[in-house]
Structure formats: structure tokens, C-alpha cells
Amino acid sequence: EPEVTQTPSHQVTQMGQEVILRCVPISNHLYFYWYRQILGQKVEFLVSFYNNEISEKSEIFDDQFSVERPDGSNFTLKIRSTKLEDSAMYFCASSARGFVGRFFGPGTRLTVL
Amino acid sequence: QQQVKQSPQSLIVQKGGISIINCAYENTAFDYFPWYQQFPGKGPALLIAIRPDVSEKKEGRFTISFNKSAKQFSLHIMDSQPGDSATYFCAGSFGSNTGKLIFGQGTTLQVKP
Numbered sequence: 001e002p003e004v005t006q007t008p009s010h011q012v013t014q015m016g017q018e019v020i021l022r023c024v025p026i027s028n029h030l031y032f033y034w035y036r037q038i039l040g041q042k043v044e045f046l047v048s049f050y051n052n053e054i055s056e057k058s059e060i061f062d063d064q065f066s067v068e069r070p071d072g073s074n075f076t077l078k079i080r081s082t083k084l085e086d087s088a089m090y091f092c093a094s095s096a097r098g099f100v101g102r103f104f105g106p107g108t109r110l111t112v113l
Numbered sequence: 114q115q116q117v118k119q120s121p122q123s124l125i126v127q128k129g130g131i132s133i134i135n136c137a138y139e140n141t142a143f144d145y146f147p148w149y150q151q152f153p154g155k156g157p158a159l160l161i162a163i164r165p166d167v168s169e170k171k172e173g174r175f176t177i178s179f180n181k182s183a184k185q186f187s188l189h190i191m192d193s194q195p196g197d198s199a200t201y202f203c204a205g206s207f208g209s210n211t212g213k214l215i216f217g218q219g220t221t222l223q224v225k226p
Contacts, residue, residue, distance in 0.1 A: 031210040043157060043202060045213035055211035091156050095210050100145055104156035
């Protein structure tokens with residue numbers, strides 16, 4: 001069964017450093033998303049991406065965040081200068097045209113020290 | 114106005130019992146209401162979803178009941194099994210591929226053998 005994959009599974013970084021979280025969405029999906037989940041809290045939307053541009057973003061997704069689809073298979077989330085409060089589980093998701101259900105990856109746990 | 118409120122926060126049910134999780138939404142423009150199941154260390158997995166023009170949807174042991182006038186919907190898990198022990202999230206969205214999912218706070222279900 002096709003699935004969304006994410007790397008790394010756990011990333012530890014120092015405050016102020018840049019991190020790139022990587023995702024490989026399901027191959028025939030056209031819509032891509034990033035969500036995050038702070039420990040013990042609900043899942044929060046960050047950004048949706050379609051046709052090589054951002055479709056929608058939340059207030060969390062400020063200038064420190066960026067997304068990119070550098071090739072035909074990867075989808076990345078970059079945090080330019082990490083803060084302690086960026087520590088969370090980051091989930092990538094994708095969906096197919098005509099089916100609004102999102103398929104989530106296993107997540108990357110980001111720890112900012 | 115885009116919140117989705119979920120209750121209870123945690124639930125303990127005996128094997129074979131019925132688990133009921135409730136959600137209430139505010140935005141009447143939502144037209145897609147999925148439920149996600151999340152096991153520890155995994156991403157949310159789509160369980161079942163409903164559109165507001167339907168009052169009930171059943172898939173196996175899982176049923177969504179939807180009350181449009183009350184702006185409420187609920188998940189019923191019949192014949193609950195220990196393998197159902199997980200965190201369940203309801204969500205609302207505008208039903209498009211590019212729109213965000215607004216998640217509830219989550220319910221941790223424990224099914225005792």
C-alpha cells in the first residue's frame with residue numbers, strides 16, 4: 001500500500017539553526033501539506049501546497065518557514081532559524097485530486113535545544 | 114469561529130463495549146468531517162469521514178452520526194477491541210484539496226480486555 005514517508009524520524013538542533021524536514025508524498029498525489037503537533041496537543045495546520053505554490057498557510061507559518069518541492073518526489077519544510085517553541089512532531093500529508101482525505105506520514109520529531 | 118471542540122479528553126471502555134466520542138464545530142461552511150486514528154509514534158490515519166448532507170455513515174464497527182442543526186458529530190465504535198486503543202481526532206474542513214483540516218483536541222481511548 002502506498003504511504004507517505006518522512007526523514008529523519010528525529011531531528012535534534014540548536015536554537016537558531018536551520019533545519020530541513022523531508023517528505024516523499026504518495027506518488028500520484030498532487031496536494032501536499034505540513035502539519036505539526038506539539039506534545040500532548042492537537043494537530044495544527046501549517047501549509048498546503050499545490051502546483052508548485054502555497055495554496056494556504058496558517059498564522060504559525062511565518063517568514064521563518066518555507067516549503068519546496070525540489071524535484072518530482074520530495075516535499076520539504078525548512079525552518080530558517082529554529083526557536084524552542086518549534087519543538088514538535090511535524091507531519092507531512094498528501095492527497096489526490098478528487099479525494100479530500102489526507103494521508104499522513106509517520107512524522108519527524110523536532111527537538112530544539 | 115473555526116474551532117472544533119472534542120470530548121471527552123480520555124475514555125476507558127471494556128472490551129465489547131461501545132466507545133462514543135463527540136465533536137462540535139462552529140463554522141457552518143465546513144463540509145467535510147473526517148475522523149483520524151493515531152497510534153503512538155505514528156501519523157494520523159484516516160478512519161472514516163462524512164459530508165453534512167448525510168446523517169449517518171457506517172464502516173464496519175465505526176459509525177459517524179451527524180447532527181447539522183446542532184453542529185455536532187460523533188464517532189461510535191461498536192464492539193470495542195483492545196486494538197482500538199489509540200488517540201482519535203475529529204476534524205472539519207471546507208472539503209477542498211487545498212483547504213486546511215481543523216482538528217479537535219483528541220480523545221485517548223483505552224479498551225480494557
